[in-house]
Amino acid sequence: MYEYRAPRRELSFVLHEVLEAERALAALGRDDVNRELIDSVVEEAGRYCEQVLSPLNWRGDHEGPVWQDGRVTTPAGFREAYQQFCRDGWAGMAAVPEHGGQGLPALVHVPVGEMLCSAAMAWRMASGLSEGAVLALTRHGSAAVQQRWLGALVKGAWTGTMCLTEPQAGTDLGLLRTRAEPDPAGGYRLSGTKIFISWGEHDLTEDILHLVLARLPDAAPGTRGISLFAVPKRLDGRPNGVRCESIETKMGIHGSPTCVLSFDAAHGELIGSAGGGLACMFTMMNHARLGVGLQGLGLSERALQAASRYAFERQQGRAASGPSARDRAADPIVVHADVRRMLMTLKALVEGGRLLAYQTYLYDDLAGAATDAAARHRAETLVALLVPIVKGFLTETAMETTSLAVQVHGGSGFIRDTGVEQYLRDAKIASIYEGTNGVQAMDLVGRKLLGTGGESVRILAAEIEATLAGEAPAPLAAAVAQLRASLHEWLELSALIAARAPQDPEEAGAAASDYLQFSGYLALGWCWLRMARVAAARLAAGDGERAFYEGKLAAARFYFERLLPRTLAHAAAIRAGAGSLPRLEQAQYAAS
Numbered sequence: 001m002y003e004y005r006a007p008r009r010e011l012s013f014v015l016h017e018v019l020e021a022e023r024a025l026a027a028l029g030r031d032d033v034n035r036e037l038i039d040s041v042v043e044e045a046g047r048y049c050e051q052v053l054s055p056l057n058w059r060g061d062h063e064g065p066v067w068q069d070g071r072v073t074t075p076a077g078f079r080e081a082y083q084q085f086c087r088d089g090w091a092g093m094a095a096v097p098e099h100g101g102q103g104l105p106a107l108v109h110v111p112v113g114e115m116l117c118s119a120a121m122a123w124r125m126a127s128g129l130s131e132g133a134v135l136a137l138t139r140h141g142s143a144a145v146q147q148r149w150l151g152a153l154v155k156g157a158w159t160g161t162m163c164l165t166e167p168q169a170g171t172d173l174g175l176l177r178t179r180a181e182p183d184p185a186g187g188y189r190l191s192g193t194k195i196f197i198s199w200g201e202h203d204l205t206e207d208i209l210h211l212v213l214a215r216l217p218d219a220a221p222g223t224r225g226i227s228l229f230a231v232p233k234r235l236d237g238r239p240n241g242v243r244c245e246s247i248e249t250k251m252g253i254h255g256s257p258t259c260v261l262s263f264d265a266a267h268g269e270l271i272g273s274a275g276g277g278l279a280c281m282f283t284m285m286n287h288a289r290l291g292v293g294l295q296g297l298g299l300s301e302r303a304l305q306a307a308s309r310y311a312f313e314r315q316q317g318r319a320a321s322g323p324s325a326r327d328r329a330a331d332p333i334v335v336h337a338d339v340r341r342m343l344m345t346l347k348a349l350v351e352g353g354r355l356l357a358y359q360t361y362l363y364d365d366l367a368g369a370a371t372d373a374a375a376r377h378r379a380e381t382l383v384a385l386l387v388p389i390v391k392g393f394l395t396e397t398a399m400e401t402t403s404l405a406v407q408v409h410g411g412s413g414f415i416r417d418t419g420v421e422q423y424l425r426d427a428k429i430a431s432i433y434e435g436t437n438g439v440q441a442m443d444l445v446g447r448k449l450l451g452t453g454g455e456s457v458r459i460l461a462a463e464i465e466a467t468l469a470g471e472a473p474a475p476l477a478a479a480v481a482q483l484r485a486s487l488h489e490w491l492e493l494s495a496l497i498a499a500r501a502p503q504d505p506e507e508a509g510a511a512a513s514d515y516l517q518f519s520g521y522l523a524l525g526w527c528w529l530r531m532a533r534v535a536a537a538r539l540a541a542g543d544g545e546r547a548f549y550e551g552k553l554a555a556a557r558f559y560f561e562r563l564l565p566r567t568l569a570h571a572a573a574i575r576a577g578a579g580s581l582p583r584l585e586q587a588q589y590a591a592s
């Protein structure tokens, strides 16, 4: 069993040395957020994650929540950890001060989010969903709704949920049937069944605010007819017609109760305009999608920590170049090139992914603070483009990293008590919920590439070009050339998809997942070049910590030589087009 260690030095590198957080935030008018404050947030959150949450991760997986008569009891320790989380003020980290929050910029709460996911992802989902609910009410709730619920959500006295899915309506929310009837006494009465609702019932708090998508009586069919409602679990201290019918038995995130909720004439209040529910929900979904990307990153970091510890402990075989631990019967497995391949893959994906995620949150800060319309548009476009990449790419890579961590452990990795197989099981859901990764890919191609006429791609390309234009010390010359070639190829592929899409409606979907993967590898290449440049400069200046910066250069080299070339396979698949994806009969796919 491995306990989590907050990666303080890594966080400091990304925040202070690469993104220059203090300077970047001061430029946005946040000179109140200095390095000392950022470091103390990271330090305090890191300690909480290490000491309080990490030990709950495995226990939550083993015990899971228990359902009885509509009530859910969470695993031992979950409630106390949540109470401490709220007491220490973490629940209101991101919320605006007008509603009792701390108003920390996204760049400052993202490391906290990452560490919470590493420490206990299933537990973290409760507070993560509440943050999304706070955002949705802050942006779209009426003054009365805000007055009634925001304060309690921000304090963490209530948690929030996101109730979209129904048995017949998953990806296709246009099929949802939950009804909302105007109540002559005020508000609305909601009836219907929602499934798969994370933290839909629990004992962390007495009260829960459900954000529910439903249809008004005269609503148009499809997604245009959907409205958003806030439905409390209890109304004035009494049951409000919301019942948890059961909880699911799942592959992973066992600590998180996944609920079937029935709404029986439950009182609710409209959020935003009638028929505008999906637009409001997108506020929450974009927040949640970045949050799910952080889940992927958090699990990858935990997988990296476990794999690297084991690789130095476990002794098997001898190094190809001759024994390295002569006093022992065998060398540690890290002497084997193939084990180092696994560790380097983990390191390159985790650290590159971290910068990509944090950069996206910084663009979000920029979008919120920019007074100049052009700068705001640019930042908003970058966030919109990067949301599906952060969600889709960091969760796909989490399945690779967590699987590699199991592999490094050999047979022990497959044994539950070692603890690493949990990371692999937990990782899978992140590629499914908040819009499957297939849906993220369609969003990237449909809304972001084609929907902006290629503008979003050109804006990101300009950011990468700016990095490429900077000075490149000799060891980075090859990386610069590889990244330039990948960028060129990405722009060509983007143009190819845009040219094919109007000719055949199947083309965009046929290219989407490979395009998302290509975009992810390109974006990580951009991040690795930036990190390598900082490391090379520190080494040249003799700034000390040679081992740390040499590790960065080694990982950058590995990334450019061994991982970025994966784009070649994705490019080939994109060029192949829809022709290689014919619709076969069922019996042609498999015996039926």
Ligand SMILES: Cc1cc2nc3c(=O)[nH]c(=O)nc-3n(C[C@H](O)[C@H](O)[C@H](O)COP(=O)(O)OP(=O)(O)OC[C@H]3O[C@@H](n4cnc5c(N)ncnc54)[C@H](O)[C@@H]3O)c2cc1C
Pocket (backbone or CB within 6 Å): 162, 163, 164, 165, 169, 170, 171, 172, 195, 196, 197, 198, 199, 250, 253, 258, 429, 432, 433, 434, 435, 436, 437, 438, 439, 442
């Ligand atoms: C543990 C867990 C927690 C969850 N938490 C919540 C929650 O808190 N709130 C909530 O509302 N929901 C929640 N969900 C539901 C989750 O968001 C959905 O399962 C997910 O959106 C996919 O919907 P589906 O399961 O109906 O799959 P389907 O929509 O049936 O999709 C099946 C497959 O078809 C593909 N597909 C479907 N449509 C398209 C398309 N148009 N183009 C391309 N491919 C397509 C999908 O990518 C997928 O691979 C949760 C689910 C789980 C398992």
